[in-house]
Amino acid sequence: MSDIILKAENISKQYRLGLVGTGTISHDLNRWWHKIRGKDDPFLKIGDTNDRSSTAESDYVWALKDINFEVKRGEVLGIIGKNGAGKSTLLKILSRVTGPTTGTIKTKGRIASLLEVGTGFHPEMTGRENIYLNGAILGMTKKEIKLKEEEIIYFSGCQRYIDTPVKRYSSGMRVRLAFAVAAHLEPDILVIDEVLAVGDAEFQKKAIGKMQDISKGDGRTVLFVSHNMAAVKSLCTRAIVLEHGKVVYEGSQSNAVNFYTSLALNNFNGEAKHYNIGNFISNFDFAVFNEDDERLNTNSILLGDKLTFQLSFDIVEEINDLSMSFDFFNLENELICHVTNEDSGYYINKAYKGSKIDISISTDRILFIPGRYLVNFWIGKSHIETVYQVENIFNFQLEQSDFTKRTRPLPKHAKLYLKTIWN
The missing domain is CATH 3.40.50.300 (P-loop containing nucleotide triphosphate hydrolases)
Incomplete structure (x- = not known):
């Protein structure tokens, strides 16, 4: 010892959503009354688990529970x-x-x-x-x-x-x-x-x-x-x-x-989780296509493949400087790649209310080390304020192919494959 x-x-931490402290005098009085009578705090018996992906059913959330x-x-x-x-x-x-x-x-x-x-x-x-x-x-x-x-x-x-x-x-x-x-x-x-x-x-x-x-x-x-x-x-x-x-x-x-x-x-095997903040966007749709413009019906792709992501959504409220990005993660939750509309100089300065947005994003050859990858997608204003977010919008298993002439598997501890020509 x-x-x-x-x-x-037994460390626990409870917060009340949207407010500082308990929020009302009646709640404070209720807690005080239980305390002087030697009773347990009534608000410790309520509250949701700290799961961002679920809808809150209580004003209270346990950020930590019995650590x-x-x-x-x-x-x-x-x-x-x-x-x-x-x-x-x-x-x-x-x-x-x-x-x-x-x-x-x-x-x-x-x-x-x-x-x-x-x-x-x-x-x-x-x-x-x-x-x-x-x-x-x-x-x-x-x-x-x-x-x-x-x-x-x-x-x-x-x-x-x-x-x-x-x-x-x-x-x-x-x-x-x-x-x-x-x-x-x-x-x-x-x-x-x-x-x-x-x-x-x-x-x-x-x-x-x-x-x-x-x-x-x-x-x-x-x-x-x-x-x-x-x-x-x-x-x-x-x-x-x-x-x-x-x-x-x-x-x-x-x-x-x-x-x-x-x-x-x-999480990779789970369904995509959509977060619509402020109701600026509706009717969001997403699809992935291969080099032959065929919609992918499998999550297995090959080293050196090119992909095309197609997005469409309706604008419910006007958005200035509409910004978008993709994040690619590996199984260790390491950020492997961050892709944004600014990479190719593509900008939507104003997305008007009632308009429909259709976007196609074509990648170069994917040269990650073979393994499992997950993609998150984000839409916001000026790359600052979030209006729509999708976790696990797409996940894939990248397989080794004849893009590399190496007969042994590529090392798992590496992150990317660099194509080289030897003479």
């Missing part, structure tokens, strides 16, 4: 799950950013959190001043911070701008400095959300190396949320999988990634 540095017991786990000193615990599974909510509770509705968190030592880009930074202060501010928040003395100052600045790569206000930093610079501060000020527990995705490849490699040094060399604990399954496998010693706000698996990082992949496979 002396090695346990963090323990979560239990322990973390030992020196462990790197991965927390994985789909978007909306409750990962960030859990980290915010562990970091004391918000409190749980029920349950307790027991920790030993200082916790440093990196939940969002530039968390805890004051935009008007310089990078150097923010290093001292964050150190003071962690309970360090000025002398302790001074000893680490140059090491932090060098690791961040922001030497030239360290005396410039943080508000003038790019998002990448902010995350580099924020990670450098959090990692070097010697917290007992380092909590990291998916913010490293903002950094470039070189910095991500440095950051992962630093986290390994923190856990293995210094014996400190890291909680790591990521959609990068390769990083989870290489960095973490153990992992938990969240689904709809509940822990559905806990075990070794390899087994947890395999379990998460099996969940993704179930």
Whole structure:
């Protein structure tokens, strides 16, 4: 038990949809009346599971429900799950950013959190001043911070701008400095959300190396949320999988990634899920055709095939700067490709009320590594505001073909096939 540095017991978090707090004085009085009589909070007995794909039947939703786990000193615990599974909510509770509705968190030592880009930074202060501010928040003395100052600045790569206000930093610079501060000020527990995705490849490699040094060399604990399954496998010693706000698996990082992949496979086999926001669009239709203009009647395609996506929908309310995009994901839920109307300079500046939109999108040869892929589709205004979204609009099994002369299977750990000519 002396090695346990963090323990979560029956952690649950409930939110009321659309409102802050309980929303009404009558609800607050009801809760207070139950409390002084020694009764359970009546609102803990209601609420929907945190499933974005289902229609809400209650004003209350459980972002997390009965989460239990322990973390030992020196462990790197991965927390994985789909978007909306409750990962960030859990980290915010562990970091004391918000409190749980029920349950307790027991920790030993200082916790440093990196939940969002530039968390805890004051935009008007310089990078150097923010290093001292964050150190003071962690309970360090000025002398302790001074000893680490140059090491932090060098690791961040922001030497030239360290005396410039943080508000003038790019998002990448902010995350580099924020990670450098959090990692070097010697917290007992380092909590990291998916913010490293903002950094470039070189910095991500440095950051992962630093986290390994923190856990293995210094014996400190890291909680790591990521959609990068390769990083989870290489960095973490153990992992938990969240689904709809509940822990559905806990075990070794390899087994947890395999379990998460099996969940993704179930999603691949599911039906398309449509989200119509604001009722701007109706009568949405979608079809996929091969190079011979034949509608696909199978989800199996070959390496090197070309596809054509055909869309049609009616405009119910006028939309300025109609924008569209496709996202291709593999079984590890890694984003393999992002396609948008801007790629070929195609724009609809104004979609008029009552008009019908017909669009054809033709791909070049698909050169992903053979495997299973899922496609999500999005429609919005100016690539910012969502008006229509389809999860799993199309999924396919890509098979190896004679497009490559290689007789052995292409390596599964690769992402793309690069066609080459050898002379």
